[in-house]
Amino acid sequence: MMSGESKYHEQLEHELAAFVQKEDAMLLNYGYQGIISIIDALLSRRDVVVYDKDNHACIYDGIRMHIGERFAFEHNDIDSFEKQMKKAIVAAEASGGGILVVTEGVFGMRGEQGILKEITDLKEKYNFRLLVDDAHGFGTLGETGAGAGEEQGVQDKIDLYFSTFAKSMASIGAFVAGNKAVLNYLRYNTRSQIFAKSLPMPLVIGNLKRLELLRKYPELKAKLWENVTKLQNGLRTKGFDLGHSNTCVTPVMMKGNVGEATALVYDLRENYDIFCSIVIYPVIPKGMMLLRLIPTAVHTDEDIEVTVNAFGEVAEKLKSGAYQIEAAFDVAP
Numbered sequence: 001m002m003s004g005e006s007k008y009h010e011q012l013e014h015e016l017a018a019f020v021q022k023e024d025a026m027l028l029n030y031g032y033q034g035i036i037s038i039i040d041a042l043l044s045r046r047d048v049v050v051y052d053k054d055n056h057a058c059i060y061d062g063i064r065m066h067i068g069e070r071f072a073f074e075h076n077d078i079d080s081f082e083k084q085m086k087k088a089i090v091a092a093e094a095s096g097g098g099i100l101v102v103t104e105g106v107f108g109m110r111g112e113q114g115i116l117k118e119i120t121d122l123k124e125k126y127n128f129r130l131l132v133d134d135a136h137g138f139g140t141l142g143e144t145g146a147g148a149g150e151e152q153g154v155q156d157k158i159d160l161y162f163s164t165f166a167k168s169m170a171s172i173g174a175f176v177a178g179n180k181a182v183l184n185y186l187r188y189n190t191r192s193q194i195f196a197k198s199l200p201m202p203l204v205i206g207n208l209k210r211l212e213l214l215r216k217y218p219e220l221k222a223k224l225w226e227n228v229t230k231l232q233n234g235l236r237t238k239g240f241d242l243g244h245s246n247t248c249v250t251p252v253m254m255k256g257n258v259g260e261a262t263a264l265v266y267d268l269r270e271n272y273d274i275f276c277s278i279v280i281y282p283v284i285p286k287g288m289m290l291l292r293l294i295p296t297a298v299h300t301d302e303d304i305e306v307t308v309n310a311f312g313e314v315a316e317k318l319k320s321g322a323y324q325i326e327a328a329f330d331v332a333p
């Protein structure tokens, strides 16, 4: 709207829309601020929002800007969804607004897909529109890489499909896709894109190339999944708890306090050459740590074997108390 838009931006928007099987798409400078602003643009004070309790912080922040009614359902729980939807219908009838459901294609901490099929099956029974944040599903799930909706056979029932470029594209920026009328509305009402410059040109050109790689080389996605399967099977065989992951996100849950978690990832990074992100309280319950691994298509069998063995070793050290803060940093108690 302001400046910086070019034919390359438009080309990327067209190619993204085609890739995720939607009519139109709009680029966003960042996923986090983009989705906040999209939710803000979509909802008027009369509208009602229904959302999964485990949604990403950026969705929560978007919903916090909404001054109308909101109802949260238990994570991936269709009975809870219906219960909240019934309340939403009453509220929307009273206010004269519509209902927006917001969930994720892949929940990035647990690695579980959102229950898009179950939710969209209820579209005939209840009148709502669906916005899906598919940050981890884009490029990795579905036959063509169009994401969790394609994987579950319901891509056409997602009204607005959102993804960041920060995962499978290993870049910066994001996009939202849907039908032309809604996208046109968003172009004129998404404040984070109106009162800011557009996505910088080097990122646009880079993202065009990355999208081309996703499209032209399906063997990359096949290799990614080969690596995911090897890593997850290897870890499960060693007795690790990976929850119910059915995506590339591989969460390894272990018991330990914050000090132990810090010492363990430090050991992994410095002595085993393995980087992984760590999640602790308050994102997960106190006394637990979640080590999040996400393999890529360029990891080798050796990388995976080294990782599985290293996890076996650090888990043993954790159990023996080696990462208790005094022991790990050699500090007198």
Ligand SMILES: Cc1ncc(COP(=O)(O)O)c(C=O)c1O
Pocket: 030, 031, 032, 033, 035, 056, 058, 104, 108, 133, 135, 136, 164, 165, 166, 172, 173, 174
């Ligand atoms: C589910 C989800 N939505 C949105 C974002 C934010 O995207 P960005 O990093 O492009 O701001 C992330 C993290 O990258 C994410 O995991």
